Amino acid sequence: MDKMPKWADVVLIPLISLILAAILSALVILGIGEDPVAAVNMMVSGALGSTYGWGYTLYYATNFMFTGLAVAVAFHARLFNIGGEGQAMLGGLGVAMICLYIPWPHWTMALLAACAASMLFGAVWAAIPAYLQARRGSHIVITTIMFNFIAAALLNYMLVNVMRPDGSMDPASERFPAAVHLPTLHELLAPIGISFSKAAPANVSLLVAVLACVVVWALIWRTRLGYEIRAYGHSESGALYAGISPFKITMVAMLISGALAGLMATNNVMGEAERLVLNSTEGAGFIGIAVALMGRSHPFGVFLAAILFGFLYQGGAELALWTNIPRELIVVIQALVILFTGALDNMVRMPLEKVFLALRKGNA
Amino acid sequence: EPALIFDLGGKFDKSFNEAAFNGAQRWAEETGGSFREIELQSEAQREQALRRFAEAGANPVITMGFAMADPLSAVAADYPDTKFVAVDVTWLDAPNIRQIGFAEHEGSYLVGMMAAMASKSGTVGFVGGMDIPLIRHFGCGYAQGVKAVNPDVKIVANMTGTTPAAWNDPVKGSELTKAQISQGADVVYAAAGGTGVGVLQTAADEGILSIGVDSNQNHLHPGKVLTSMLKRVDVAVYDAMKAGENLETGVFNMGLAEEGVGYALDDNNAALISGEMKAAVDQARQDIIDGKLNVVSYYENDSCPALKF
Amino acid sequence: MTVPAIELKGISKSFGPVQANKDISISVAPGTIHGIIGENGAGKSTLMSILYGFYKADKGEIWINGKKTEIPDSQAAIAAGIGMVFQHFKLVENFTVLENIILGAEDGGLLKPSLAKARRTLAELAAEYELNVDPDAVIEEIGVGMQQRVEILKALYRQAEILILDEPTGVLTPAEADQLFRILHRLKDEGKTIILITHKLREIMEATDTVSVMRRGEMTATVKTAETSPEHLAELMVGRKVLLRVDKVPAKPGKPILEIENLRVTDEKGVERVKGIDLTVRAGEILGIAGVAGNGQSELLEVLGGMRPGSGAIRLNGAPLPLSGPGSDARARRTAHVAHVPEDRQREGLIMDFHAWENVAFGYHHDPAYQSGIFMNNAALRADTERKIEKFDVRPADGWLAAKNFSGGNQQKIVVAREIERNPDLLLVGQPTRGVDIGAIEFIHKQIVALRDQGKAVLLVSVELEEIFGLADRIAVMFDGHIMGERLPDETDEKELGLLMAGVNGEAA
């Protein structure tokens, strides 16, 4: 028997938590001498008030969906993959190689190949920590953190010494050929008569991300492998009893996780920048942790949380464009959102449960 | 109304972006005008900020840093009536961009000479930020200046790191400086953004000389900073804003001749610079301007004659 | 009339929507042993936890020695002279015995004096109550029986006058249990008051002076032990007549199903736990393995169930099964028609956070019947679960409930249903009724016997001699990784088995 109706748990609590975070954010904005109402207006209209705003919101959200899913899949096997950042960097390397060194006749084929390459590179980068965890017991939290740093060094080396076009001073690869240009939402929606902002970077990899959400959902909740991953995550001794190999699950879960993180490169590298730059991941791997935690490791939750963070990113960009509010305000708002919806949700839940219990008793 | 787009380092990086901000500020104070600005937070915002400012009618739109080149090349054509200014970019092909490149190697050459002359130990240091070509470009000019004074002077060169954190790790800057001091360096040139703050600080603490970069950083530790390699981004921005919509486009190289780079001399470091030093450096400056002296740019073939990276 | 040592008045407690205790009042006279019985989930542990200050009652009063006492936390309970040995021990596993004893009862900020004092006191207590433990042993390295002694010592060290024991014998061997009751009687003779929760009516009859019966959160009766009978108590508990003895026809053993030869098992720490045993289990018989916990029975079950590697040879229906490497895991065993009811249902047999229907596939999730294409056929799984829940009378009959929300007895029914319904050639069963109430025990025993009667082989490991005697057709006793001997139930008695379990071989002597 539950203490609360499901809708209260799923909708009401996050909503109240968000409102609390918003109130605190408003106080912070007041504290630095700005107008919170105007700021919120600007964020909402800037991020959600136009197809342009949506285009950016969804672009960021796409990144976060990939990294959030990556963290979530590992979480189901009780593995804490902090290495999404490095895996996404490697994914970018894979995408860049596919796009630069192979002439593609059409973007669809390039996208398929880029997906495969980014997943492969990301998975390889996750495989070593996974193997060390499974066979040597090396704590995956440390090794994945270390692999982030190593990935940064590797990417830096590749860009500065190998992939940088002659004569360019920018540590970035060449621009990808036009043939691998991924259609943006503008290009995708125009044929069906919907006019979407031309400027926004959201592109077809959004669909890849949504597809990834669905696939991960099916994988985790509908397949044997997902069943085994969850079982292993809940109880290692139970897994042994059921004939589930801890080694296999650790490896497979991390490979999938790394592949998902790597997939992010189809969005930011192939879809947006259309070249590989040094800090293309810009912390999305870490945001993925917050997204997965807030989304309770469920793909739909990850989807929603990714959009929330996309909104914060784009809303924040608008604030930065049109006001003098320092960009760090957005970081603070993110922190408050994570804090209230993620860590302090019991602060809302506990009193609510009492209310619902009293209501039920009253009815009975 | 002009707009100014700072690079990821942020407008208060005590060097490159801050110089731009100072230029804009000067323009605003002098003319009473106002300008829009944004500190970029992510790669995707580069194009976004360009378009948003252009659409909002900002003119000119001034961008900082070579990383804007790529987005600019994608955006500029869509807004033919808007003038763009690209600092640190010289290779684009677009009619409505004013591209400004600085001959950092020339300025670095001069401070390199000063370092070699000020050094008593015969060893000087260079602390770069993230290991990218631009920073090597600085280091290369510096090394040539050092070697020009005395080919026997040893140069210790270090980069802070390979991630963007390399621009903001003063602790590492400190440690690198200490390491260089222990290898004998008694003048250290910092081209490392926020990390440089740690370099200058440690140099001051340990009683050696340092050289600032981009902005005039002599005042940070009066009497302890030998000089600063000036990159007159402030002037470039000021000029661009002043010219407004009538801005001249094209590629502009700001070298010593154009007073785009130079070294800082003020009350804070006057006592450190002997007349002899000043004479030598000014001579070299003139020779470079006259073409008698050629400072090799790292970009020419991705290598440096005076220093191995 | 004497003042009661404990008087509870109108105690009520709910956990969210669940009312665990409803308006409960009891009174316990000083210097007596008071028993509490009731089905799983009746609220016994909750009531005692309230008395010990672990939970806080919603309503009601606690009177100790005639004084109304507030017990907001365990500190207050300890101050009031109450000590409790929980059903699941509350020990710090990687601490030594001594450290566990002084935890919370240290004198002064420094450990050394406290430890020294505790060491002395422990020696005295050991002498007084034959409660010997090595004070420097680490908890996780000593057996459960020892651990329980530590729990009792903890209470005595805090000078408890009232001692609560929640299902203390569930994990003990008969000898250990006997010793426990001797200790309890001595404590009682010293005037201490003892409350004993147990599912074993025999213990109630032997040890207690009065007994209270709980049902669904309510106190249904309190009677003098001398004036009641096990059958009567069982009826009070379950609300119907219960068969207290297993009803079964003599076994008709057939061909050997499982043959074990020179089996050896070494654990993770490199200690040999099974030291070369030979056993045969035939079709249509139940082989019971008796033994004190920790003598290798667990490892035997685990190696047979594919949970850990071993060496030697085992054959199933004549065909060898690998003991290590590929094909030796639990999945392969299931494919070979070996089913396994593990000793620890919560850690092994179930995923506590999974729905009941997900647990019904646990270990059998590769079964083609549960698949449709690349996906699992959850609808089929749920239908199957419904059948099993109905057949095994799992309560509540809700397949969507998480395993952790069933009581221990019902959790066990889910595991037993899953394994027995596979109709295996060989069923491995470990401690099938540990902590399970008598109603459920009756049912589970019936199912095991029914499987045997279909001509299947059953290997039963239990520390309960009563269970071994009731179910097994043949008994093997394990001690220190060896089989000490085999006996037929009719030709032996608890005494002889007890000696074998202690490593004393009568034949050899």
Next chain:
Amino acid sequence: MMDFLTIIQVLDSTIRLSTPLLLACLAGLYSERAGIFDIGLEGKMLMAAFFSAAVAAVSGSVWLGLLAGIASSLVLAGLHGLASITFRGNQLISGVAINFLAAGMTVLVAQDWFKQGGRTPSLFGGARFEPIDWPLAETLSGIPVLGPIYAELLSGHSVLVYLAFLAVPGTWWLLYRTRFGLRLRAVGENPAAVDTAGVSVVGLRYAAVMICGVLCGIAGAYLATALQAGFVKDMTAGRGFIALAALIFAKWRPLHAMWACLLFGLLQAVALRFQNIDLGGVVIPVQVMDALPYILTVVILAGFVGKAIPPRAGGEPYVKER
């Protein structure tokens, strides 16, 4: 290849680089030993770095700065406690949030107060921790081998460095020789045992989290007022995470924590000192040297350190009634 003086200097640098790691690592040790995981070490350090520098800059007193740094870190620690102890929230989420909060708030407040782009003014004089020279350091430095060790390596660090290294035996003693330590370790292994022994789980865990806050505060103050002369944004630069790695590496034991932090410090010091190593014509790129500390960490972890088992109740809120 390396002369003696260079070794001394590398070790000297090691000590400086290890100190913030060590303080943060010990901070994490208290918290995690009590069963509260803390990935917010980074944030607490950063917050303390800012407030110590800010208050030192304004007041001119580094000691006031230190207090302010500790106080600000304590506020975040209290928040972590509120989320993970009182409201039984997810400790990882709370830690992540605290890191974000610190990253944002420090710059926001710095900008609001000092208008220097999210920095504090540079500190000088009494607003900084000065190195402490040991007696006779100058005189003895001439003695071969021992002289430099005494004068360069041991002498001449700020008081916080000595404090950090003294905290190691201190922590060991507290943990293994006192009542508080016994209870602290117990509550991280089995809070129910502590609870039923009549000791407040909540109280103990808050105490641990607060000690963690104090140590993170000192670590932050060390960065901003001893190693550096002021705050710049994000100046902790991932040290909180490295400290966490060191903690796991050390398997949550104080002495091992010190060795782990010294090892990380040494690897960093070596990487800083030796860039572009030329191995007979093959120049090892600087990126390899940069990544070397991390690569070596992985190698050591995989090769020499077995499985690290965290305190058993770690990460799980203590829930009696659901």
